[in-house]
Amino acid sequence: MPWSDTPPSRPLRRDAERNLQRILATARRVFAARGLGATLDDIAAAAGVGVGTVYRRFPNKKALLKALFGNKIRELVEIAQEALQQPSGWQGLCFFLERAHAVQAQDRGLRQMLMCDRDEGDQASQTQRELGPLVADLIRRAQAEGALRSDLTATDIPLIAVMISGIMDQCSAVKPELWRRYLTIILDGLRATRDAATPLTVDPLTEEQIERVMGQGAPCAGHGDRGAKTDTTSRP
Amino acid sequence: MPWSDTPPSRPLRRDAERNLQRILATARRVFAARGLGATLDDIAAAAGVGVGTVYRRFPNKKALLKALFGNKIRELVEIAQEALQQPSGWQGLCFFLERAHAVQAQDRGLRQMLMCDRDEGDQASQTQRELGPLVADLIRRAQAEGALRSDLTATDIPLIAVMISGIMDQCSAVKPELWRRYLTIILDGLRATRDAATPLTVDPLTEEQIERVMGQGAPCAGHGDRGAKTDTTSRP
DNA sequence: ATTAAGCGGAGGTGGCACCTCCGCTTGGTT
DNA sequence: AACCAAGCGGAGGTGCCACCTCCGCTTAAT
Numbered sequence: 001m002p003w004s005d006t007p008p009s010r011p012l013r014r015d016a017e018r019n020l021q022r023i024l025a026t027a028r029r030v031f032a033a034r035g036l037g038a039t040l041d042d043i044a045a046a047a048g049v050g051v052g053t054v055y056r057r058f059p060n061k062k063a064l065l066k067a068l069f070g071n072k073i074r075e076l077v078e079i080a081q082e083a084l085q086q087p088s089g090w091q092g093l094c095f096f097l098e099r100a101h102a103v104q105a106q107d108r109g110l111r112q113m114l115m116c117d118r119d120e121g122d123q124a125s126q127t128q129r130e131l132g133p134l135v136a137d138l139i140r141r142a143q144a145e146g147a148l149r150s151d152l153t154a155t156d157i158p159l160i161a162v163m164i165s166g167i168m169d170q171c172s173a174v175k176p177e178l179w180r181r182y183l184t185i186i187l188d189g190l191r192a193t194r195d196a197a198t199p200l201t202v203d204p205l206t207e208e209q210i211e212r213v214m215g216q217g218a219p220c221a222g223h224g225d226r227g228a229k230t231d232t233t234s235r236p
Numbered sequence: 237m238p239w240s241d242t243p244p245s246r247p248l249r250r251d252a253e254r255n256l257q258r259i260l261a262t263a264r265r266v267f268a269a270r271g272l273g274a275t276l277d278d279i280a281a282a283a284g285v286g287v288g289t290v291y292r293r294f295p296n297k298k299a300l301l302k303a304l305f306g307n308k309i310r311e312l313v314e315i316a317q318e319a320l321q322q323p324s325g326w327q328g329l330c331f332f333l334e335r336a337h338a339v340q341a342q343d344r345g346l347r348q349m350l351m352c353d354r355d356e357g358d359q360a361s362q363t364q365r366e367l368g369p370l371v372a373d374l375i376r377r378a379q380a381e382g383a384l385r386s387d388l389t390a391t392d393i394p395l396i397a398v399m400i401s402g403i404m405d406q407c408s409a410v411k412p413e414l415w416r417r418y419l420t421i422i423l424d425g426l427r428a429t430r431d432a433a434t435p436l437t438v439d440p441l442t443e444e445q446i447e448r449v450m451g452q453g454a455p456c457a458g459h460g461d462r463g464a465k466t467d468t469t470s471r472p
Numbered sequence: 473a474t475t476a477a478g479c480g481g482a483g484g485t486g487g488c489a490c491c492t493c494c495g496c497t498t499g500g501t502t
Numbered sequence: 503a504a505c506c507a508a509g510c511g512g513a514g515g516t517g518c519c520a521c522c523t524c525c526g527c528t529t530a531a532t
Binding site: 154155158159160162163171182188190191199206209 | 389395400
Binding site: 251 | 509511
């Protein structure tokens with residue numbers, strides 16, 4: 001299964017198979033916790049194997065990522081399909097946003113994958129093309145009922161995901177479920193009309209927690225990403 | 237003024253003064269456009285001077301940043317004060333969120349500064365401590381009127397900023413004013429009750445634009461930040 | 473017992489940001 | 503006009519870190 005899709009040339013030796021599984025499991029865990037920036041060296045160490053062992057199974061980091069995230073993204077399509085079964089369009093939309101973000105909440109690497117790391121023909125963007133029509137349908141239905149504000153479009157959904165992801169990235173270490181609080185607020189903003197606000201079931205961050213999240217020593221280590229050098233106004 | 241706060245040891249030579257101003261102006265522009273990750277080498281080149289010239293005026297990058305962002309952050313305090321003058325609490329809150337984010341929209345570096353790069357006693361976190369009570373007041377007033385949902389707290393404000401910043405970071409190159417669309421939605425989510433949804437005055441991204449924003453080749457270059465190596469559960 | 477498959481992890485490679493240093497240039501002064 | 507300290511440029515030093523390779527040793531399988 002790894003190492004491109006060459007047919008099962010021959011079964012691996014038992015220890016090798018065990019190591020492979022260890023690597024996959026550890027990689028999932030590490031990328032989920034630390035994001036795609038985690039190095040294969042880190043993963044090897046965490047899995048208790050040498051780097052060489054990782055590189056024998058996967059020619060490079062990208063190949064490992066592909067192996068890991070291939071199906072994960074299909075999950076979103078399944079959630080959208082299940083959402084379309086919901087009794088009302090509005091419920092369907094809520095269901096989708098809730099579940100899709102719950103999946104992303106577990107996995108920082110997946111978030112980065114969805115936000116920006118796609119490259120051309122891989123499953124990621126392909127699956128996302130499948131997702132598009134389903135989401136458009138969810139929106140259409142909810143609007144037809146008059147429940148969803150009429151000026152919302154399909155392209156708003158990924159940008160809602162961008163907002164919620166921001167919360168997760170900043171806060172998951174301190175309060176992993178906090179994103180639900182803000183999704184509730186956003187959903188209240190999406191309703192065409194409503195009376196009372198939906199009660200927030202997740203408590204806000206305390207002053208002390210917010211200090212920890214925004215304060216000194218937070219991520220951005222070394223100022224992280226240094227901004228595209230290539231000008232952002234034109235594209236080849 | 238630069239180089240710590242030693243008294244005006246002696247006026248600079250005319251050409252040196254000109255270069256200093258060039259450096260400051262360019263640094264503002266570059267950090268605003270590319271974020272704090274921009275290098276002093278980049279800034280020097282953009283300003284048409286050598287790196288050495290930059291380092292003669294500022295001992296290191298941090299010093300330059302301090303010189304640039306000192307006042308910028310006070311601006312937010314002033315906005316909050318002006319917001320407290322508004323006729324209603326709700327209008328005040330809207331005014332504050334609108335204006336405060338408008339300032340951040342112009343400046344990616346400022347955003348990063350506010351989100352995470354503070355270190356202990358500098359003006360940034362100090363000013364932010366000033367901001368706290370003002371924001372708390374804005375919220376109290378808007379709730380007293382019954383306009384703002386009663387379960388919102390002061391710590392929600394910076395997290396709304398996190399969400400909106402996410403939009404700006406992803407989209408400012410493609411559609412700089414897009415954040416207003418999502419702020420409108422969030423504000424509609426913050427109202428205690430409402431009838432119709434506030435019309436969105438900013439158009440959504442087109443399919444083609446969203447492709448450009450999320451698609452292949454986006455930021456995250458090299459996967460940027462590689463996730464705290466130090467465990468996030470304890471702090472010394 | 474034999475042997476190919478597998479293993480580990482030191483180290484090579486490349487890239488990048490921060491900053492220093494020193495020989496040349498130039499504004500200001502006398 | 504002549505002098506010289508202040509200023510300048512930018513090549514290059516330093517440190518760091520991620521990716522990946524290589525080869526002598528170990529071990530499962532026959």
